[in-house]
Amino acid sequence: MVEPARDTQAATKVVPLLKDELDIVIPTIRNLDFLEMWRPFFQPYHLIIVQDGDPSKTITVPDGFDYELYNRNDINRILGPKASCISFKDSACRCFGYMVSKKKYIFTIDDDCFVAKDPSGKPINALEQHIKNILSPSTPFFFNTLYDPYREGADFVRGYPFSLREGVPTAVSHGLWLNIPDYDAPTQLVKPLERNTRYVDAILTIPKGTLFPMCGMNLAFDRELIGPAMYFGLMGDGQPIGRYDDMWAGWCTKVICDHLGLGVKTGLPYIYHSKASNPFVNLRKEYKGIFWQEEIIPFFQAATLPKDCTTVQNCYIELSKQVKEKLSKVDPYFDKLADAMVTWIEAWDELNPPSGASAKVANGKA
Amino acid sequence: MSVVNIKDSDVDIIIGALRSDLTSFMNEWRSIFSRFHLIIVKDPDLNEELKIPEGFNVDVYAKSHMDHVVGSSTSVLFSGYSCRYFGFLISRKKYIVSIDDDCVPAKDEKGFLVDAVDQHIMNLTTPATPFFFNTLYDPYREGADFVRGYPFSLRNGVMCALSCGLWLNLADFDAPTQALKPGQRNSRYVDAVMTVPARAMMPISGINIAFDREVIGPTLLPALRLAGEGKLRWETMEDIWSGMCVKIVCDHLGMGVKSGLPYVWRRDRGNAIESLKKEWEGVKLMEEVVPFFQSVRLPRTAATAEDCVVEIAKAVKQKLGPLDPVFARAAEAMSEWIKLWKALGSGSLPL
Numbered sequence: 001m002v003e004p005a006r007d008t009q010a011a012t013k014v015v016p017l018l019k020d021e022l023d024i025v026i027p028t029i030r031n032l033d034f035l036e037m038w039r040p041f042f043q044p045y046h047l048i049i050v051q052d053g054d055p056s057k058t059i060t061v062p063d064g065f066d067y068e069l070y071n072r073n074d075i076n077r078i079l080g081p082k083a084s085c086i087s088f089k090d091s092a093c094r095c096f097g098y099m100v101s102k103k104k105y106i107f108t109i110d111d112d113c114f115v116a117k118d119p120s121g122k123p124i125n126a127l128e129q130h131i132k133n134i135l136s137p138s139t140p141f142f143f144n145t146l147y148d149p150y151r152e153g154a155d156f157v158r159g160y161p162f163s164l165r166e167g168v169p170t171a172v173s174h175g176l177w178l179n180i181p182d183y184d185a186p187t188q189l190v191k192p193l194e195r196n197t198r199y200v201d202a203i204l205t206i207p208k209g210t211l212f213p214m215c216g217m218n219l220a221f222d223r224e225l226i227g228p229a230m231y232f233g234l235m236g237d238g239q240p241i242g243r244y245d246d247m248w249a250g251w252c253t254k255v256i257c258d259h260l261g262l263g264v265k266t267g268l269p270y271i272y273h274s275k276a277s278n279p280f281v282n283l284r285k286e287y288k289g290i291f292w293q294e295e296i297i298p299f300f301q302a303a304t305l306p307k308d309c310t311t312v313q314n315c316y317i318e319l320s321k322q323v324k325e326k327l328s329k330v331d332p333y334f335d336k337l338a339d340a341m342v343t344w345i346e347a348w349d350e351l352n353p354p355s356g357a358s359a360k361v362a363n364g365k366a
Numbered sequence: 367m368s369v370v371n372i373k374d375s376d377v378d379i380i381i382g383a384l385r386s387d388l389t390s391f392m393n394e395w396r397s398i399f400s401r402f403h404l405i406i407v408k409d410p411d412l413n414e415e416l417k418i419p420e421g422f423n424v425d426v427y428a429k430s431h432m433d434h435v436v437g438s439s440t441s442v443l444f445s446g447y448s449c450r451y452f453g454f455l456i457s458r459k460k461y462i463v464s465i466d467d468d469c470v471p472a473k474d475e476k477g478f479l480v481d482a483v484d485q486h487i488m489n490l491t492t493p494a495t496p497f498f499f500n501t502l503y504d505p506y507r508e509g510a511d512f513v514r515g516y517p518f519s520l521r522n523g524v525m526c527a528l529s530c531g532l533w534l535n536l537a538d539f540d541a542p543t544q545a546l547k548p549g550q551r552n553s554r555y556v557d558a559v560m561t562v563p564a565r566a567m568m569p570i571s572g573i574n575i576a577f578d579r580e581v582i583g584p585t586l587l588p589a590l591r592l593a594g595e596g597k598l599r600w601e602t603m604e605d606i607w608s609g610m611c612v613k614i615v616c617d618h619l620g621m622g623v624k625s626g627l628p629y630v631w632r633r634d635r636g637n638a639i640e641s642l643k644k645e646w647e648g649v650k651l652m653e654e655v656v657p658f659f660q661s662v663r664l665p666r667t668a669a670t671a672e673d674c675v676v677e678i679a680k681a682v683k684q685k686l687g688p689l690d691p692v693f694a695r696a697a698e699a700m701s702e703w704i705k706l707w708k709a710l711g712s713g714s715l716p717l
Contacts (some may be wrong), residue, residue: 119475142656143568145530145625146537146552153554155547158540158599159606161652167406172499181502184514191511196502198509200558207566212499247515266501288519297498297517315510 001180001199003256004114004272006121008040012122016044022105024127025097029044029053030111035062037115041125048097050075053089054067062177070096082350085343088293090236092245094216095344098230098352105134107220109343112275116178119199125160129269130220133203137167138263140208148203148265167205171262172253175218176200179275182215184243184290185283198226208258211300214250218271221253225262227352228312229343235335240333241292242285248337251300256315257283259305288331295330299323313345372487378459378579380405380481382450383467384597386414393419398422398481405453411445411595427452436706446597447572448604449589451703454579455711461490461606462583463576466599472534473502475555478512485578485628486529488561493523494622496564502625503558523561524629527582528612529575532556536632539569540649541600544638559626564617567659570609574630575598577612581621582708585612589699592647593692600641603648607696610659615674620662651692658686675704 015145024045026032029052035042039062047067049058055071065335076083086096090112098106107127116124136150142164149156149165156165181196206212221230229252232245257264303322309315327334379402381388388406392399396419403423408416410429418424432441432452444452450464463486492506498520505512505521514522517549536550544550560609577586589609600607616623662681668674681701686693 003660084386139565143562143566143625145532145568145571148555151554153550155537155539155543155550157569158538158571158605159609159652160540161656162649163653164656176501181511182514184516185513187511187514194509194511198507198557200556201554202556206499207563209556209565210410210499212501213513215514217499243514250515263483266499276422278372286514293517358493 002272003117003181003190003193004274005037005117008037008115008123014040014044016123017128018105019044020132021101022107023097023100023101023103025050025094025106026111027052027094027097028111029090030061032059032061032111033337034111034114034209035065039064041115041127041137046103049096050089050094052093055076070100074322078297079347082343082347085231085234085340085347086234087232087239088237090242090245091216092232092235093138093322095232095249098227099221099348104132104222104224105220106223108216109271110217112273114272114274115219115271116272117196124269124271126269126271130175131267133265134170134220134222136170138265138354139164139167139169140203140205140258140263143207144204145265148205151203152160167209168261168263169222169225170265171222171257172214172264173220173310174214174264174266175269175271176267177217178270178275181274182217184291185279188279188282190330192279199270200267203265206254206264206266211227211254211297212266213252214246214253216249218269219246226257226312228316228345228348230254230278231314231341233318234333234340240289240331243282243291244286247293251296252319253317255305255319256312257304259309259315260312264326292330296325299326301312312325313349316345317342372461372491374401375403377461377463377483377487378405378453378457379403379456380407380450380453380462380464381467381471382447382453383408384412384447384449385467386412388415388467389417389419391467392422393468395423397479398471398483402483403459405457407449407453408576409446409449410441427456427562432689434621435710440702442590443702447599447602448591451586451588452584454586455706456577460485460578460580461576462579463487464572465630466573466632468631468633469533469574472629472631474629475557480498480628480630482531482574482628482630484587485493488530488532489624489627490526490576490578492526492580494526494559494561494624495520495523496617496622498544499563503626507559523622525578525581525618525621526561526624527578528570528623529576530570530625530640531576532626532628533573533629533632534629536572536600541638541642541650544600545642546629548638552618555629556626559624561622563614563624567610567656568613568623568625569606570612570623572608573632574604574628574699580654581617582612582671582713584675584704587675587703588690588699589696589703591695592651594644594647596641596644598636598641600636600638601644601649602699606648606652607655611678613677614659614662614664614678615671617669618668618674626682649668651690654689658682672707675700681705
């Protein structure tokens with residue numbers, strides 16, 4: 001029986017690594033009570049809250065947190081017509097937070113995710129682990145059977161070529177979930193009582209050329225290295241699909257990371273996922289995705305980017321062209337999505353112009 | 367046996383004996399090994415008689431058998447750690463489990479003894495998923511499943527041909543690494559089995575493995591012998607080479623390789639610094655080996671494991687042979703091995 005950490009106030013003194021270089025992006029439609037549990041770990045950091053749904057509702061942020069909050073009105077005001085690329089009534093709207101952030105690193109977490117406990121009962125500082133993952137190299141070109149070789153107590157195994165032991169920069173750190181696992185609707189319906197109680201004490205690099213389903217519940221990334229690829233697509237209100245936002249971002253991100261020689265890690269840290277969403281509601285949202293992913297996956301598996309695409313933006317625009325070319329025939333939705341991908345990059349570049357000056361980054365103003 | 371449909375008689379446990387006194391080794395494994403047939407192959411360079419305790423269903427093979435079966439000039443293929451391959455050759459079982467003779471059963475995080483054989487067989491008899499990575503690792507494990515976003519058409523998986531286990535205490539590091547960290551011991555029990563994705567290369571250690579002999583048998587082969595090869599794993603690369611071949615063949619034939627559980631406890635043995643002084647040719651050779659295997663392309667016509675090995679041997683001779691005589695010899699050994707396998711390895715009658 002797995003349980004969340006109940007009292008994190010007693011958590012050992014936290015040294016907030018990258019305190020001024022990392023933003024925590026949280027999409028929400030209800031409330032942010034969950035932040036109380038995370039306070040010892042999150043309080044030193046700046047939060048970007050993206051409020052989905054009715055903008056006239058007030059979202060209360062617990063005292064003591066430094067944050068900026070954006071609702072739909074803000075998104076429309078800031079992006080103008082380009083706001084069309086940001087989803088409404090879906091947590092995909094969180095990627096707006098990535099765009100307005102001025103920091104190098106992003107950590108994003110869902111508002112139904114709590115602090116988990118490791119097997120010894122100690123509360124897990126998920127943010128700290130993500131930072132460790134991101135600050136140490138990845139090893140996508142050769143699989144290490146003892147997992148992350150840079151972890152204390154581990155190393156490269158016999159046979160691992162020395163020329164590959166420096167690794168490459170880590171762009172993404174993908175964490176996991178105890179209690180309610182991230183299953184799709186059909187699996188949830190078949191196994192409504194299954195809980196993830198297995199703590200797998202590993203972090204590993206996903207090999208180059210291999211795709212994976214990226215979940216946005218507990219995710220960190222280097223915004224400078226891969227930010228523009230983290231577009232969470234057109235989901236929710238007015239769209240034929242939902243619950244594929246993070247999947248879409250993950251497939252685009254992995255293809256681009258593979259092309260640019262960047263690494264993606266998965267494994268620790270765990271968070272405690274408390275809410276199982278309604279599987280019937282989920283099924284309706286995912287339904288088309290379940291069929292479409294059979295076409296989408298081979299598309300991404302076969303996608304290649306030309307050598308002259310050397311920036312994330314160029315790679316992403318190129319991908320959008322290929323999406324339009326190859327996936328439009330699956331459904332006209334992909335045509336719209338391809339356009340939205342371009343809009344996203346335009347908006348990203350507008351809000352993140354290449355800066356000449358290396359001034360200290362300040363937090364953005366809502 | 368806790369796995370449905372697999373009979374104990376489908377399994378051979380094959381141990382390469384590099385030391386003569388196997389009493390403590392066999393006794394430690396007794397509760398796990400005793401219901402299976404064992405094949406113990408003595409390193410032909412070992413002169414002493416093997417000491418094996420009573421109570422096992424075991425066949426022992428030594429240099430004399432090798433000379434008789436393959437001829438004394440060929441039996442040199444089976445020197446040192448490669449002696450186990452003789453066992454692989456003559457076995458007639460579907461599943462082989464092979465563990466180094468300096469390993470004993472490990473305990474999991476709850477303190478229970480790990481049945482490595484049971485876990486290996488479980489790995490081999492549940493599908494592998496090499497075409498898409500499942501973030502909750504092996505989806506067929508109890509309490510796990512495929513995650514959201516995993517395409518349904520890939521959820522049947524493919525056959526698992528090889529299961530690579532891990533090691534607590536003395537991990538399989540190379541000599542330079544262990545020499546740099548002489549006190550480092552692996553105490554992290556990672557409770558996962560996962561499929562190593564297609565086209566991802568990996569260092570397959572021979573210390574704790576199991577495989578489906580029927581589908582992949584000929585691909586586990588004694589070929590790369592270092593000039594200074596010794597009787598410690600730090601002084602060998604034969605399993606790493608063999609493993610690279612296995613992975614390429616599995617990728618080509620659409621089969622899977624799993625890595626992770628089970629753990630064995632590997633006893634402290636040898637001195638990494640001494641091994642390093644003596645031999646680090648293997649470390650240098652990997653720099654050539656990796657780009658070679660990255661570039662190997664097997665033709666569509668290679669539809670069996672034997673065909674694949676023949677093709678790889680040709681490519682080794684052509685591309686790596688000119689770089690170092692050790693590769694030219696490896697290519698020869700591979701061709702030799704396939705001839706042996708065709709003559710002796712297949713067929714249902716034991717030798």
